């Protein structure tokens with residue numbers, strides 16, 4: 302009993318007090334997987350954390366945004382950028398953390414070419430002097446962890462489970478490093494100091510995740526929170542969000558295993574693949590070495606082989622020689638400042654989600670697409686005045702309104718159809734162009750009209766996608782109907798199933814008939830098979846017509862017409 306209590310206490314002190322009930326996973330039966338994630342999110346501020354120089358985008362020429370402090374010139378001093386602090390407070394409030402009214406900065410020493418100062422300024426310990434009055438006054442230098450926020454909570458959802466509460470251990474402010482690139486051809490390293498000193502938030506989760514899927518959901522949810530509060534772009538591809546993932550395995554009923562940390566993962570896909578490989582590697586090791594524990598290591602991830610590899614063992618772990626930064630005083634926050642930021646906190650993803658579901662109940666079945674929408678909802682400009690330049694959610698809500706065109710009310714729009722077009726087609730095509738929602742040049746009235754044209758049969762779905770591609774490449778204020786007419790995208794239909802549009806005129810009808818007749822002439826053996834009762838070949842004939850019409854033929858109308866013509870010819 303006593304030992305059990307001691308064991309429970311030791312787990313609790315290591316952050317495991319909330320161990321969830323064991324759930325067997327058929328991919329690794331008998332094993333429990335534990336994952337904790339350290340996320341580094343670049344703070345979305347115009348200036349760096351401790352210097353006045355601007356932060357850089359990916360396209361900035363190397364070494365253009367560098368102050369003497371960023372380049373570690375002797376005699377230069379850091380000065381905290383209060384905007385970065387405010388954004389960290391926003392994040393902490395969104396993650397339901399307790400904010401330290403007094404925190405401090407430390408130096409974490411290591412020597413690397415992308416680290417001009419020879420140390421990184423971060424938040425690790427608080428070495429201030431505490432006066433204790435017991436019998437005689439005692440002076441104690443307390444080494445207390447002092448990050449800006451601790452004890453947070455983030456609720457995540459996975460399709461398999463009910464919502465999971467992931468505890469956030471701490472949020473700390475720190476500097477980003479410079480970037481070094483090695484050119485093997487000329488055997489030279491190049492250093493770009495643009496990133497040096499950019500503000501980062503390290504957000505550390507407790508070991509509350511139990512599968513690669515939960516880890517993926519955690520990072521995606523965190524991304525949407527950071528974007529909603531405007532504290533980070535959270536863009537993994539561009540490096541504004543990077544994850545170190547800690548993985549351990551233990552047999553059912555055993556205490557948690559020894560963790561290995563996989564560094565610097567820059568996509569959710571790679572992170573999940575790294576976890577899967579670690580589970581395989583660690584369980585194989587434990588099966589092959591009964592009674593042993595997994596050696597604690599820091600590992601990297603090879604994006605080509607999808608495997609992790611050893612970087613260093615615990616024994617080789619560097620001694621960072623943490624010490625308080627003597628050039629930076631304590632970071633003292635007033636309750637009033639925190640309250641002010643709280644008052645202006647924009648709605649959080651889960652609040653927006655439930656508001657949208659209330660307004661459009663049919664979206665309940667579209668949970669995944671809704672998450673995509675919330676995740677890209679970062680159109681707003683960062684500012685504390687509550688100004689909103691319009692994110693993806695606002696765009697979607699504008700789309701859902703019944704349009705009034707030329708004084709007439711348009712058709713009622715279906716939120717499910719609009720969400721599909723927005724998340725699959727619009728975001729999909731933007732992604733192939735390496736763009737994000739903020740680059741979308743289509744107004745909500747243009748995009749809404751485009752979807753209306755497809756919905757009322759004026760153009761086919763295929764033509765709708767072509768039209769969208771064209772409008773993304775050639776931004777203008779022109780109406781989609783006008784462009785569709787100019788490019789002859791108007792659907793070819795039969796007169797009997799003519800859509801409610803004046804544009805599907807009789808010439809279009811005859812064009813479809815001509816195309817169907819020529820397909821019948823081109824495919825005699827398929828026509829013979831159709832006559833013999835093989836309905837499957839109909840798809841081939843319809844496909845032929847669709848191709849010849851460059852996607853303008855309406856599939857249902859074409860099907861009916863081909864059948865009719867084949868039967869007619871027979872008679």
Ligand SMILES: Nc1ncnc2c1ncn2[C@@H]1O[C@H](COP(=O)(O)OP(=O)(O)OP(=O)(O)O)[C@@H](O)[C@H]1O
Nearest residue numbers: 335336337338339506507508547548549557558560
């Ligand atoms: N047994 C375990 N299995 C998996 N993850 C664990 C386990 N124990 C702790 N963790 C996770 O490891 C992470 C530890 O991060 P933390 O920043 O506290 O320390 P660190 O990795 O030692 O330091 P550094 O910031 O220098 O990398 C946390 O996310 C925690 O949840």
Ligand SMILES: [Mg+2]
Nearest residue numbers: 339503505545
């Ligand atoms: Mg850490």
Ligand SMILES: [Mg+2]
Nearest residue numbers: 339545547562
């Ligand atoms: Mg770590």
